[in-house]
Amino acid sequence: xxxxxxxxxxxxxxxxxxxxxxxxxxxxxxxxxxxxxxxxxxxxxxxxxxxxxxxxxxxxxxxxxxxxxxxxxxxxxxxxxxxxxxxxxxxxxxxxxxxxxxxxxxxxxxxxxxxxxxxxxxxxxxxxxxxxxxxxxxxxxxxxxxxxxxxxxxxxxxxxxxxxxxx
Numbered sequence: 001x002x003x004x005x006x007x008x009x010x011x012x013x014x015x016x017x018x019x020x021x022x023x024x025x026x027x028x029x030x031x032x033x034x035x036x037x038x039x040x041x042x043x044x045x046x047x048x049x050x051x052x053x054x055x056x057x058x059x060x061x062x063x064x065x066x067x068x069x070x071x072x073x074x075x076x077x078x079x080x081x082x083x084x085x086x087x088x089x090x091x092x093x094x095x096x097x098x099x100x101x102x103x104x105x106x107x108x109x110x111x112x113x114x115x116x117x118x119x120x121x122x123x124x125x126x127x128x129x130x131x132x133x134x135x136x137x138x139x140x141x142x143x144x145x146x147x148x149x150x151x152x153x154x155x156x157x158x159x160x161x162x163x164x165x166x167x
Contacts, residue, residue: 066136073125
């Protein structure tokens with residue numbers, strides 16, 4: 001299909017969605033009614049952002065933590081800063097998310113934690129275990145298709161809105 005007919009089909013779909021929002025009290029219900037093939041499970045109350053919500057559910061945080069630790073030991077706040085930097089703030093992680101994740105990965109045998117100064121319990125450094133390296137390799141393979149789909153979706157949004165090739 002050439003770009004012009006494709007765009008007009010999208011415009012028709014958009015007009016149809018807008019028309020349905022006037023017929024249905026809940027606009028989200030109207031959008032869902034357009035295409036049952038894209039129906040997604042309802043989001044949890046605290047999961048309002050579709051991009052970061054899905055990123056959090058799809059093992060992205062464990063992947064990033066294990067990735068950064070594959071280069072050597074690290075600690076929670078450093079990991080938070082690195083994730084914030086690599087995602088340019090899109091995937092914000094706070095200590096209430098990071099530290100339980102680190103403890104969970106440690107309890108699963110994927111990380112080994114040691115206090116920097118055991119007598120003061122100041123900073124806990126985590127290192128990958130051999131099981132953690134295996135899990136990292138598994139996640140690298142399994143998460144890639146999801147990340148690729150996000151990239152394609154964002155590229156399509158840019159093409160749709162700006163009418164140019166993304167990138």
